[in-house]
Amino acid sequence: MGYRFDRDTAVTALGGGRYGAALSADWAIGGALHGGYLLAVACQAALADDAHPDLLAVAANYLRSPRPGPAEAVVERTRTGRRIGYARVLLTQSGEPVLDAVVTTGTVPDEAPQWTELSTPDHPAVEESLSMEGGSTPDGRPVPMAELREVRLDPSMPFVSGRFDGPPRVAGWMRFADGRDPDPLAMAFFVDALPPVTFAQGRFGWVPTVQLSMMVRARPAPGWCWITMRGGMEAGGFLDEEVEVWDSAGRLVAQGRQLALAPRPT
Amino acid sequence: MGYRFDRDTAVTALGGGRYGAALSADWAIGGALHGGYLLAVACQAALADDAHPDLLAVAANYLRSPRPGPAEAVVERTRTGRRIGYARVLLTQSGEPVLDAVVTTGTVPDEAPQWTELSTPDHPAVEESLSMEGGSTPDGRPVPMAELREVRLDPSMPFVSGRFDGPPRVAGWMRFADGRDPDPLAMAFFVDALPPVTFAQGRFGWVPTVQLSMMVRARPAPGWCWITMRGGMEAGGFLDEEVEVWDSAGRLVAQGRQLALAPRPT
Numbered sequence: 001m002g003y004r005f006d007r008d009t010a011v012t013a014l015g016g017g018r019y020g021a022a023l024s025a026d027w028a029i030g031g032a033l034h035g036g037y038l039l040a041v042a043c044q045a046a047l048a049d050d051a052h053p054d055l056l057a058v059a060a061n062y063l064r065s066p067r068p069g070p071a072e073a074v075v076e077r078t079r080t081g082r083r084i085g086y087a088r089v090l091l092t093q094s095g096e097p098v099l100d101a102v103v104t105t106g107t108v109p110d111e112a113p114q115w116t117e118l119s120t121p122d123h124p125a126v127e128e129s130l131s132m133e134g135g136s137t138p139d140g141r142p143v144p145m146a147e148l149r150e151v152r153l154d155p156s157m158p159f160v161s162g163r164f165d166g167p168p169r170v171a172g173w174m175r176f177a178d179g180r181d182p183d184p185l186a187m188a189f190f191v192d193a194l195p196p197v198t199f200a201q202g203r204f205g206w207v208p209t210v211q212l213s214m215m216v217r218a219r220p221a222p223g224w225c226w227i228t229m230r231g232g233m234e235a236g237g238f239l240d241e242e243v244e245v246w247d248s249a250g251r252l253v254a255q256g257r258q259l260a261l262a263p264r265p266t
Numbered sequence: 267m268g269y270r271f272d273r274d275t276a277v278t279a280l281g282g283g284r285y286g287a288a289l290s291a292d293w294a295i296g297g298a299l300h301g302g303y304l305l306a307v308a309c310q311a312a313l314a315d316d317a318h319p320d321l322l323a324v325a326a327n328y329l330r331s332p333r334p335g336p337a338e339a340v341v342e343r344t345r346t347g348r349r350i351g352y353a354r355v356l357l358t359q360s361g362e363p364v365l366d367a368v369v370t371t372g373t374v375p376d377e378a379p380q381w382t383e384l385s386t387p388d389h390p391a392v393e394e395s396l397s398m399e400g401g402s403t404p405d406g407r408p409v410p411m412a413e414l415r416e417v418r419l420d421p422s423m424p425f426v427s428g429r430f431d432g433p434p435r436v437a438g439w440m441r442f443a444d445g446r447d448p449d450p451l452a453m454a455f456f457v458d459a460l461p462p463v464t465f466a467q468g469r470f471g472w473v474p475t476v477q478l479s480m481m482v483r484a485r486p487a488p489g490w491c492w493i494t495m496r497g498g499m500e501a502g503g504f505l506d507e508e509v510e511v512w513d514s515a516g517r518l519v520a521q522g523r524q525l526a527l528a529p530r531p532t
Contacts, residue, residue, distance in 0.1 A: 056504075057477045057525050059325030061352045061368045063345040078356070078363040079329040084476060086327045088354065088366050090344070097344040100354050102327045102366050104477050104525070109502020114528070115467075116499040117433060167383060201381075210350060211323045211370050213479035215525045217501060233382040233518055235484060236375020238322075240521060252499055255506060257523060259323050259370070259481045262380070 003180035004148055005189065009040045011048055017075045019045040023093075025068035026148060030141025032065045035209045036192035037145075038091060038099050043188050045073030046087040046103035051080050054108040054184040059213035060101035066093040108184045108219045113252075120250040123154065123226045126173050130155045132195075139204040149193060150177050152224075157200065164202030168231030168239075170194045173224040182220035182247065190225055191243045191256035197231035198239070198263050205263030210238070214256030223248035237262050269446035270414055271455065275306045277314055283341045285311040289359075291334035292414060296407025298331045301475045302458035303411075304357060304365050309454050311339035312353040312369035317346050320374040320450040325479035326367035332359040349373075374450045374485045379518075386516040389420065389492045392439050396421045398461075405470040415459060416443050418490075423466060430468030434497030434505075436460045439490040448486035448513065456491055457509045457522035463497035464505070464529050471529030476504070480522030489514035503528050 008027060011019035021044075027037035043055050071093045079086045085105040091098045129152030136142050152173040158166035172194055175182070182190065191214045196207035226246040231239055239262050245254040274293060277285035287310075293303035309321050337359045345352045351371040357364045395418030402408050418439040424432035438460055441448070448456065457480045462473040492512040497505055505528050511520040 059368060059477060059479050061344065061354075061370055063352050078327065078366045086329050086363075086366065088327075088356070090354070097352075100344045100352065100368050102325060102368055102477070104327055107502075109504065111502060113499045113501040115434065115497075116501075117496065118498050168381065211325060211368070211479070211481065213325045213477070213523065215477065215506065215523075217499060217504070217506070230383065231381075232384050232521065233379045233483060235379040235382075236373075236377060238375065238483070240481065240483070255498065255523070257479065257481075257521070 003176065003178050005176055005180055005186065009044045011041065011045045011073060013048060019048055019073045019075060021071045021073060023066055023068050023071050026144045028144045030137055030143065030206065033068065034145055035062055035212065036189035038066065039101065039212065040185060040188040042073055042089040042091045042099055042101045043103055043185055045075050046089050047105060050085050050105050052085040052105035052107065054106060055188060055216055056084065056106040056108065057104040057215035058101050058188055059211070060099050061211050062099055062209045063097050066098040071098065108216050110219050118252055120246055121228055123171065126152055126224055128155065129153055129173055130160055137204055148177050150175050151194065159200045159202065164200065166200050168197035168200050169229065170197050170200060171228040174227055175224045181222040182225050184216040184219065187214060187216045187245060187254035190227060190245050191254055192258065194227055194229050197229050197241055203263045205265070207260045207263050210259045210261060212256065212258040214254055216254050218251050218253045220247040220253040221249040221251070225253065234262055269442065269444050271442055271446055271452065275310045277307065277311045277339060279314060285314055285339040285341060287337045287339060289332055289334050289337050292410045294410045296403055296409065296472065299334065300411055301328055301478065302455035304332065305367065305478065306451060306454040308339055308355040308357045308365055308367045309369055309451055311341050312355050313371060316351050316371050318351040318371035318373065320372060321454060321482055322350065322372040322374065323370040323481035324367050324454060326365050327477050328365055328475045329363050332364040337364065374482050376485050384518055386512055387492070387494055389437065392418055392490055394421065395419055395439055396426055403470055414443050416441050417460065425466045425468065430466065432466050434463035434466050435495065436463050436466060437494040440493055441490045447488040448491050450482040450485065453480065453482045453511060453520035456493060456511050457520055458524065460493055460495050463495050463507055469529045471531070473526045473529050476525045476527060478522065478524040480520055482520050484517050484519045486513040486519040487515040487517070491519065500528055
């Protein structure tokens with residue numbers, strides 16, 4: 001049994017650094033498996049026989065959109081240090097590479113920052129935020145994943161009222177629907193699990209990730225996480241999204257950035 | 267002949283996806299080869315026989331500090347798409363992994379952004395900026411690399427006047443000393459070539475990169491680049507540095523972030 005996120009990202013050792021995974025159709029948006037879910041599967045494989053307990057950081061190239069079903073992760077531990085472990089993970093399906101990641105493991109810090117330039121962003125209370133309608137995307141694609149994670153959007157964002165003249169920013173609360181608390185591994189999913197910033201511009205097409213990097217900065221407290229995503233620039237059909245994840249104690253727990261393809265006009 | 271950066275990052279095809287490199291002692295700071303230089307060598311290997319001309323993005327784990335001398339890059343092209351190429355590169359020396367990278371290639375955009383939330387930062391003119399003393403670090407480590415790239419630091423930063431109460435930020439102009447103009451590949455070096463943000467705190471020890479990711483957003487104009495680095499948070503002995511590179515035309519040309527180890531007290 002256990003929680004869905006753990007069950008659906010679990011891997012089975014096959015020997016020789018290979019791990020079997022079963023990609024679940026439930027972690028999909030509009031027919032494509034969610035990129036953060038795939039990243040978590042790759043990180044599970046890196047952590048499976050690792051000397052270190054936590055995901056510290058991961059960066060990945062997104063090569064193909066896999067189908068639900070069996071997949072295999074090939075893990076090469078490039079260095080196991082006293083404090084940090086390094087691995088590369090190639091997630092494949094039917095022999096084709098799907099996601100290629102460099103993973104860093106260690107023990108995520110639990111103490112207060114020595115210094116920080118980042119202050120907890122202003123945010124509404126969970127109960128004042130807007131439950132995201134789960135059934136489908138604004139352009140009509142079904143979102144099975146909506147059953148598995150709960151989102152409460154910042155009600156002050158213009159796009160939630162149908163105005164698309166706001167900045168390319170999306171913010172909201174998130175948690176797993178079955179009560180699983182956030183942890184370092186979950187951050188691999190959380191950094192990419194809000195709608196893309198182009199929703200704020202009224203552009204609802206798919207925004208495929210090209211490369212994503214993230215780092216876990218503190219062990220998340222139980223409960224909801226407050227996630228902010230902002231677009232920096234779109235040029236030549238590429239855009240970037242910056243993400244920060246803050247836990248229920250107001251602590252920065254993860255930072256990430258992705259390069260993605262701009263959505264096609266729908 | 268040619269420019270030093272090109273010569274010293276050049277690779278020779280050895281067949282089977284292997285490329286030989288000669289790591290030059292001149293790209294060192296305090297006895298350690300510069301991380302951005304090593305990253306550029308890995309990217310050269312990815313680009314050597316690639317269908318795409320430009321570096322678009324790279325993310326890497328930094329495993330060991332190599333010595334000057336021969337090294338080998340093993341390149342696996344995980345996918346070659348029409349628009350984007352993906353590769354993984356493992357840089358090794360004497361059979362030991364040194365740097366493990368996922369590389370993305372394509373054609374860097376040349377047109378104006380469709381939208382941007384980032385405005386050219388205020389900066390002093392090059393001639394009003396401070397030439398960085400090249401011979402050694404503040405704690406006395408020699409910097410051979412100082413001969414190869416020129417830096418003009420923002421004179422408004424408190425630490426350049428010996429005051430260490432400013433924010434963990436470092437900004438300055440940079441160019442190659444031999445007149446080589448910046449290009450997408452050079453961005454792999456530029457994103458990590460200013461002093462670490464901890465210099466602003468009067469902490470001059472080595473700040474080893476654990477993981478670095480960067481993306482090239484526009485083709486740089488010739489001339490100096492303005493580079494800004496800011497620290498976000500330090501906790502549990504890890505800190506992050508965010509970097510932006512702006513070209514002489516005031517355009518954002520690269521963005522990056524690294525997770526690094528905090529400097530040991532010196």
